[in-house]
Amino acid sequence: MTATNTALARLRTLFPNAPNKVVNPASDEQYPAAVAVPWSQTCWTPAAGYVYLSTVEELAGTLAIIRETGAKFAIRTTGHNPNVGFSSGDETAIVLEIGQLNSRELILADGEGDQGAIARVGPGNTWRNVYGWLEGLGLSAIGGRDPEAGLGGFLTGGGMGAFPNLYGLGADGVRNFQVLLADGSLINANAEKNTDLYRALKGGGSNFGIITQFDIAVHPLIKVQYDLNLNSPEDHDAINQATVAVQHAMEEDSKIGIFTNFNNGFVAVGSLYADHSDKPPRGLELFRNLKSLVKTAVPSTRGTILRSVCTVSTLISHELYEDVYRAWVEVCKTLPSGVVLHYTIQHMGKAGVQAGKGSGGNIMGYVSVPQTWWIVACEWPKDGSDDSDAAAIQSLAEAREVLLEYKCMNFARGSQKVLASYGAENVKRMQEAAARYDPEGVF
Structure with a gap:
C-alpha cells in the first residue's frame, strides 16, 4: 500500500461519523466537484483524495497522519492562482481543503x-x-x-x-x-x-x-471613485504616455490607483481614487482626455473596495512600454485561434515601500523606487496551450537598463525563481x- 493510500485509509478512521470528509475517485460522487473547485481549469488536476476540514483540531489531526505516513499533500483554500497544477495535487497526493476555516x-x-x-x-x-x-x-x-x-x-x-x-x-x-x-x-x-x-x-x-x-x-472605510474605460490599441503611444504620467502623479498622491491592460482589440484603463471628488484628481484627467475611447465599461462610480500568468518588475519607462507593445503585437499574430495573450501595467511606488517598512518590514526585498509590476496572462481554449511568458519584457527591460530583480509571487508562474529575486x-x-x-x- 502506498503512503497516500495508507493516509487516506487512516483519515477515514479519523472521521468515522462524517464520511463526506474524505473524498476519493473510487467511491464518492463528490469527487468531480472536488477536482473542479479552483477558479481556473488549469488547476483541475485530479488528486488521490480531498479532505474537507472545518476546525483547526481536525486539521492538526489530519496533518499528523500526513506526516506519519509521508504522503504528498497540498493545501487549498479557494484555489485562485491560475497556474497549471497550483492549488492541487496529482494522483499521488492528498489535498487538504481548508475553505471552511472562515471565521x-x-x-x-x-x-x-x-x-x-x-x-x-x-x-x-x-x-x-x-x-x-x-x-x-x-x-x-x-x-x-x-x-x-x-x-x-x-x-x-x-x-x-x-x-x-x-x-x-x-x-x-x-x-x-x-x-x-x-x-x-x-x-x-x-x-x-x-x-x-x-x-x-x-x-x-x-x-x-x-x-x-x-x-x-x-x-x-475607504471611499472609492473609479472608472473603467476601453480604448483603441491604435492610440498606444498616448495611452502609454498617460500611464507614465499618472504613475509619476501617484508618487505625490497615494490615493491614486491605476492599471492599464493591453488586451485583444482593446486597452482597458482602470483609474481609481480613494476618496470621493467632484472633479478628476490631478493626473487621472490624462486618462479621461484620451481621444481613443471605444466604450465606458464601468461609468464613473462611487462605492467601496469591494488564467496562466507570469511577471516581471521594471522601472517606469515610456520607451519600454512602447517596445513591449510592439513585441506583443507581433507575438499575437502568431497565436492559434482562440488564444488570447494580454498584459497589464500596474504601479508600485515609494510610499507603498515605506508603508511596508513602517509595518515591520517584509521578506520581499523590492527596492524603494517608483516601479511597474507587470502581469502577462494567457487564456486559451481547452485544447490550446499556455503562451504566457514575461521573457520578452525582461529582455527589452534589460536592453534599456530598467529591469528590476524582484518578481511578485502572486503573479508569477511556477518556473520563475521568485524567492531568489528577493535577494x-x-x-x-x-x-x-x-x-x-x-x-x-x-x-
Missing part, C-alpha cells in the same frame, strides 16, 4: 473604538466575505482586487491591492499569523513572538506551516526560518 471577528484595541482594531479572520474567507463584513462596520482592509480570491495565497504572496501606495501591500497589514507547524504545535508569529517566521510569511509563501488565522489591520540575505532568512520551524522539511 471573522473584530478585535478592538483597549475594548473601545476602531483605532488600532484588527480583523481576526480564517484563511478560508474570500475577500468578498471580508469586505462585505467590514463595510457593515464602517471599516476597510487592504486585500485582493478580485473579491473571489482567498486570503491565504494573496497575503503570503505579498498581495497588491487597489491602492498599494496608501497602506502598502496586503502582507504589510498582517499583524499576526497563527500557524500550525508540522509537529502539531500552534504558534503565533508577530512583531514580538517568532519574529523571524513573521517576516518570512510576509511575502515568502506558505511553505513554513499552515496558517490557520490572520490578524489584519483595518482602516476607516541572498532574504533567502538566507527564509532558509533559517524553515530550518527552525519545519526541521524535517514536511512543507
Whole structure:
C-alpha cells in the first residue's frame, strides 16, 4: 500500500461519523466537484483524495497522519492562482481543503473604538466575505482586487491591492499569523513572538506551516471613485504616455490607483481614487482626455473596495512600454485561434515601500523606487496551450537598463525563481526560518 493510500485509509478512521470528509475517485460522487473547485481549469488536476476540514483540531489531526505516513499533500483554500497544477495535487497526493476555516471577528484595541482594531479572520474567507463584513462596520482592509480570491495565497504572496501606495501591500497589514507547524504545535508569529517566521510569511509563501488565522489591520472605510474605460490599441503611444504620467502623479498622491491592460482589440484603463471628488484628481484627467475611447465599461462610480500568468518588475519607462507593445503585437499574430495573450501595467511606488517598512518590514526585498509590476496572462481554449511568458519584457527591460530583480509571487508562474529575486540575505532568512520551524522539511 502506498503512503497516500495508507493516509487516506487512516483519515477515514479519523472521521468515522462524517464520511463526506474524505473524498476519493473510487467511491464518492463528490469527487468531480472536488477536482473542479479552483477558479481556473488549469488547476483541475485530479488528486488521490480531498479532505474537507472545518476546525483547526481536525486539521492538526489530519496533518499528523500526513506526516506519519509521508504522503504528498497540498493545501487549498479557494484555489485562485491560475497556474497549471497550483492549488492541487496529482494522483499521488492528498489535498487538504481548508475553505471552511472562515471565521471573522473584530478585535478592538483597549475594548473601545476602531483605532488600532484588527480583523481576526480564517484563511478560508474570500475577500468578498471580508469586505462585505467590514463595510457593515464602517471599516476597510487592504486585500485582493478580485473579491473571489482567498486570503491565504494573496497575503503570503505579498498581495497588491487597489491602492498599494496608501497602506502598502496586503502582507504589510498582517499583524499576526497563527500557524500550525508540522509537529502539531500552534504558534503565533508577530512583531514580538517568532519574529523571524513573521517576516518570512510576509511575502515568502506558505511553505513554513499552515496558517490557520490572520490578524489584519483595518482602516476607516475607504471611499472609492473609479472608472473603467476601453480604448483603441491604435492610440498606444498616448495611452502609454498617460500611464507614465499618472504613475509619476501617484508618487505625490497615494490615493491614486491605476492599471492599464493591453488586451485583444482593446486597452482597458482602470483609474481609481480613494476618496470621493467632484472633479478628476490631478493626473487621472490624462486618462479621461484620451481621444481613443471605444466604450465606458464601468461609468464613473462611487462605492467601496469591494488564467496562466507570469511577471516581471521594471522601472517606469515610456520607451519600454512602447517596445513591449510592439513585441506583443507581433507575438499575437502568431497565436492559434482562440488564444488570447494580454498584459497589464500596474504601479508600485515609494510610499507603498515605506508603508511596508513602517509595518515591520517584509521578506520581499523590492527596492524603494517608483516601479511597474507587470502581469502577462494567457487564456486559451481547452485544447490550446499556455503562451504566457514575461521573457520578452525582461529582455527589452534589460536592453534599456530598467529591469528590476524582484518578481511578485502572486503573479508569477511556477518556473520563475521568485524567492531568489528577493535577494541572498532574504533567502538566507527564509532558509533559517524553515530550518527552525519545519526541521524535517514536511512543507
